[in-house]
Amino acid sequence: MPDFDYQVSREADGWPGEEALEAFVARVIGASSAYLEEAEGQPFPEDPPELSLVFADDAMIREINAEWRNKDSATNVLSFPAFPVTPGAMPGPMLGDIVIAYETVAREAETLEKSFDDHLTHLLVHGFLHLLGYDHIENEEAEVMEGLETRILATLDLSDPYQGSDPL
Secondary structure, X not given: OOOOEXXXXXXXXXXXXXXXXXXXXXXXXXXXXXXXXXXXXXOOOOOOOEEEEEEEOHHHHHHHHHHHHOOOOOOOEEEEEOOOOOOOXXXXXXXXXXXXXXXXXXXXXXXXXOOHHHHHHHHHHHHHHHHOOOOOOXXXXXXXXXXXXXXXXXXXXXXXXXXXXXXX
């Protein structure tokens, strides 16, 4: 299983402490990278690549979303790859940043009738795949990305979050 150098920053109320977040991230990203390496042949650098995670609130993610994507609204997760990478290609020494908004995750989890942790797990997997070059803009890309998410989540004993829906 590939190693990563995690930089975890808790920037909002509601989130557990940084140690708990780091353990959560290590479990989810560890399972994701192990699946990708073993089942998909995804290469990872020998030296642990850096991965930054910011656990924010809706106000913070809204500012970031407005500045970097020209969308003046909160969202659940944003991913910012450090370098362009093609799915399945070797990523660089820095993967990038994942930012997650507490209130949006909590609200969506309630609407979806899922636990907060299960929904957060899905969003971490989703954000991680973006850092590895996966996207869901086109239907074909969405099918690939959602399929990977579903298979990774299954390794964590979580159900298919897309069951019964069309690709995004």
